[in-house]
Amino acid sequence: EGCGCAHAFVRQLAEEVARRLGQAGMRCRGVGLKVWRAKEGWTSATAKGGMGHGACDNVSRSVALERPTASEADLAVIGLKLLQGLAIPHEALRGVGLQATRLEQGAGSAASLSTPWGDRAAPLPRAGRGGGGEGGGGRGVGRGGGG
DSSP, X not given: XXXXXXXXXXXXXXXXXXXXXXXXXXXXXXXXXXXXXXXXXXXXXXXSSSOSOOSEXXXXXXXXXXXXXXXXXXXXXXXXXXXXXXXXXXXXXXXXXXXXXXEEEOSSOOSSOOOTTOSSOSOOOOOSSOOOOOOOOOXXXXXXXXX
């Protein structure tokens, strides 16, 4: 149940990134995921003040695509695969960001996307209610949120 919110949030990020790519008339040949993970041993008792997500490690992963895409479904599948590959316990997640990289002009999504996991990975897992939050996406067409 706990990781369902993270999965739903990655899908929301993919939706936003795809929307921005479409508005800009761009496609991407790379996707990056940035995760803020609570430092090992960190507890709310060690926090200064009562706000923020506390001490975090930043972890990022990216993948190059064989063909460009601007598809929300493609971005979500890739983002979820990258997140799952990190194997971070859901209670340690403090923030997630998704970024489209290696941008090029295009008219939308490619017909079929090839990733290191094969054409069109398994359907997205279903999740309950999504968490999330607004956050700075940094440069380009990324979007992220920190807790």
